[in-house]
Amino acid sequence: MTAIELTRAFALAALIAAALAGSLTRWESLKAKPSRSPSSLDALLGLQLQDGAVVDQVLTQPTDGVRLQFAECRDPAFLFPLQIEWVSTAETLTRAFASPDHKMIDVYRGKIQRDWRHLDRISDYVKAAAGSMGGATPDADRYVRVYFAADCQVDERLLVDWASRVLAHSL
Amino acid sequence: MGVNVRDRHVMYAFAGCIALATLWRRIVLEGLASGQIVRSPFCAGEALALFALFVVITRMKNDALFTRIELFIIAALGAAFVLPSMKVACVAMTATALMFLTRSDARLTSIGQLLLALMSFQYFARLIFALIAPYALWLETIAVTTLLSGLGDFSRDGFDIVGPNGHTIYIELPCSAFHNISVAVIIWLGLIKIERLHFVRSDWWALAAMIGVTILVNTIRISLMAQSLTMHQYWHNGAGVTIVTVVMLVSVLAISLLSRAGLAPKLA
Numbered sequence: 171m172t173a174i175e176l177t178r179a180f181a182l183a184a185l186i187a188a189a190l191a192g193s194l195t196r197w198e199s200l201k202a203k204p205s206r207s208p209s210s211l212d213a214l215l216g217l218q219l220q221d222g223a224v225v226d227q228v229l230t231q232p233t234d235g236v237r238l239q240f241a242e243c244r245d246p247a248f249l250f251p252l253q254i255e256w257v258s259t260a261e262t263l264t265r266a267f268a269s270p271d272h273k274m275i276d277v278y279r280g281k282i283q284r285d286w287r288h289l290d291r292i293s294d295y296v297k298a299a300a301g302s303m304g305g306a307t308p309d310a311d312r313y314v315r316v317y318f319a320a321d322c323q324v325d326e327r328l329l330v331d332w333a334s335r336v337l338a339h340s341l
Numbered sequence: 342m343g344v345n346v347r348d349r350h351v352m353y354a355f356a357g358c359i360a361l362a363t364l365w366r367r368i369v370l371e372g373l374a375s376g377q378i379v380r381s382p383f384c385a386g387e388a389l390a391l392f393a394l395f396v397v398i399t400r401m402k403n404d405a406l407f408t409r410i411e412l413f414i415i416a417a418l419g420a421a422f423v424l425p426s427m428k429v430a431c432v433a434m435t436a437t438a439l440m441f442l443t444r445s446d447a448r449l450t451s452i453g454q455l456l457l458a459l460m461s462f463q464y465f466a467r468l469i470f471a472l473i474a475p476y477a478l479w480l481e482t483i484a485v486t487t488l489l490s491g492l493g494d495f496s497r498d499g500f501d502i503v504g505p506n507g508h509t510i511y512i513e514l515p516c517s518a519f520h521n522i523s524v525a526v527i528i529w530l531g532l533i534k535i536e537r538l539h540f541v542r543s544d545w546w547a548l549a550a551m552i553g554v555t556i557l558v559n560t561i562r563i564s565l566m567a568q569s570l571t572m573h574q575y576w577h578n579g580a581g582v583t584i585v586t587v588v589m590l591v592s593v594l595a596i597s598l599l600s601r602a603g604l605a606p607k608l609a
Contacts, residue, residue, distance in 0.1 A: 177409045178346040181416035185354035188419040189361055196365050199425040255471035257478050258500035258511040265499060292471050299428065 183298075211236060211251075220331045223247075227279055232262045243322035244276050249332060250315045251340035254295045257288060260315065267317040277333035278313040282326050309337055348412075349401035352452070355415055356394050358422035362430035363387055363459065367575035385590060386524040389531035390459050396535050405431070407444055414440065419439070427463060434460045447538040458530050466523035470514065474590045477519045478512050484556075485512070485563045495567065502567050503581045510567050518559035525593050526550040532597045558585060 171178075180300075192203035214225045214236055223240035250268065252259055268274065276283040278294060291313070298310040314333035318324060367384055373395070385454055414436075421433035434456045441453030470477065489495035494505040503509045516522060530550050533540065563584045566573040575581045 174405070174409055174412075175346065177412045178348065178351055178407075181351045181412040181419075182346050182354055184416040185351065185358060185419040188422045189354065189358045190427070192358060192361055192422040195423060196361075196369075196425045200369065253514075254472060255467075255514055257474045258513045259483075261500050262511055265501075288475055289472070292468070295471075296468065 190219060190249070197325070211336070211339055214336065218333075219335055221325070221328050222326070223332060232266050233259050234340065236299075238332060240324070240328075242324055243319055245322065246317035247316060247318035247322075247324070247332075249336045249338050251312055252315055254291050254311045260288075262295045263315060263317075271320055272317045273320050275318075275329060276313050277316060277330055279309060280334065281328055281331065288290060345403075347377045347401070347403050348405055348407050349398050349403075351415060352398045352401065353395070353411060355419060355568070356391070359394070359421055359430070359434060359456070359459065360541055361389050362427055362457050362560070363391065363463075365425075367425045385526040386471045386531070387459065387462065389439055389535075390455055390462075390527050393531040394452065394459075394536040397455065397538070398447055398511065400448050406444075411440065431460045431463055450508075451538045454530065455534060458527050459602050460526050462523055466526075470517075470519055470523075473519075474514055474517075478514070479515060481512055481519070481560070481563075485567065488564050489567055490559060492564075502563075502568070502595055504567055506569065508567070508569050508573070510573060512563060516563065518556040521559060521589065522552050525555045525589075528590075529597065530592050532594075534554065536601065543600045547557075547596050550596045550600075550604070551593050554591060558589050560576060 187316075211228050213233055215228050217225045219225070219238070221241060223238050225236045226239050226246070227237040228233040229237060229248070233250055233252070235248055238247045238249060240247060249265060250259075252263075264331075266276070277285045278286070278291070279298060283290070285293075295310055314337055316329055316333060364387075367387060376433050418433040418437055421429045423431075438453040438456035439458065441449040444450060460504055478500060482502060484495060486495055486497040489502070496503050500511045502511065502600070526548070529544075529551055533544055558579075562576050562581070565581070566576045576585070
């Protein structure tokens with residue numbers, strides 16, 4: 171057997187081994203992944219969140235979301251889980267809720283985002299995806315848009331907690 | 342008597358790794374998550390490109406095209422498929438594609454093109470579309486409203502298309518025609534590479550026609566969805582989705598066949 175034939179045999183064996191090992195790791199990672207029930211924002215209805223906040227309504231218009239009653243404020247807050255690349259839905263929400271009476275905040279991967287434009291969203295998503303090359307990027311492709319009354323003072327940690335709970339129940 | 346291992350056998354194994362990574366993501370992860378094991382247009386496009394990859398590899402016959410260094414590189418890149426991450430697999434596919442695109446052999450160049458197409462289909466096409474989405478969706482909304490203007494008192498308000506009965510829809514990325522263009526492109530490339538290794542001028546006309554038909558069919562579909570809530574449900578979630586998918590795939594295949602008919606040698 172010549173050197174090139176040996177190298178070919180080695181490359182072939184390495185690739186077959188990679189395919190077999192890859193099948194095994196994929197199967198194992200699938201077993202390790204917790205199963206999720208499909209769209210279950212409905213499951214949030216009546217749920218008591220941190221600081222006595224309660225989901226009192228599940229919304230389907232203008233898009234899927236929840237209405238939240240909380241102690242600090244007379245008026246409810248509205249939380250909408252959105253895909254990171256969505257444009258029209260975010261725009262429709264803006265036109266439905268944007269007013270001097272409402273504050274708008276986006277929550278992405280546990281952080282409050284203010285004045286977070288489309289390009290910022292895509293850029294943050296690319297960074298999040300690139301930063302986790304070897305593994306999954308939990309919820310990197312989704313964020314939660316929150317609207318609440320402008321005269322309300324809400325603890326940012328609460329907003330992040332509520333958003334993560336809503337995100338966990340959305341598709 | 343020993344079996345002679347050829348370069349094409351190595352490439353069959355590499356293509357097998359790619360098929361594993363790609364189909365695992367589409368069929369098992371996304372298919373199970375969405376409740377649909379086979380998501381027709383995506384599976385059709387990628388399956389065709391994968392088939393084309395195997396066809397091109399078959400054309401390598403018993404030729405020795407790789408140096409020892411290249412074989413070591415291919416073997417090392419194969420290790421990327423051990424991880425369940427599609428992103429890592431795409432890095433290996435890109436590196437292999439770039440290596441092959443620098444070669445003068447048409448078979449290796451074609452394999453490089455198919456690998457780049459498969460990888461772009463997974464990530465880059467989606468990323469590019471996400472970047473241009475505000476403009477693309479705005480243009481598409483205008484196109485749909487223009488088409489509908491002859492059918493009634495439809496109007497546009499930002500991204501909303503408002504019907505005379507008050508029924509309002511807006512186009513989001515998954516429903517956009519631009520989203521389906523990447524499917525048309527990968528099918529176009531796959532069909533060419535199954536038939537031959539080189540591009541000819543009519544291929545580019547065929548590509549333009551495929552993109553045009555994809556945009557037209559999707560614009561008509563959205564126009565139908567704008568008519569009423571019942572129509573929206575039928576064309577967005579109901580049997581209308583299958584009809585549109587079949588029409589798009591048949592149109593793309595028909596354009597491909599017609600462009601090949603023009604290439605066939607004419608009898609005097």
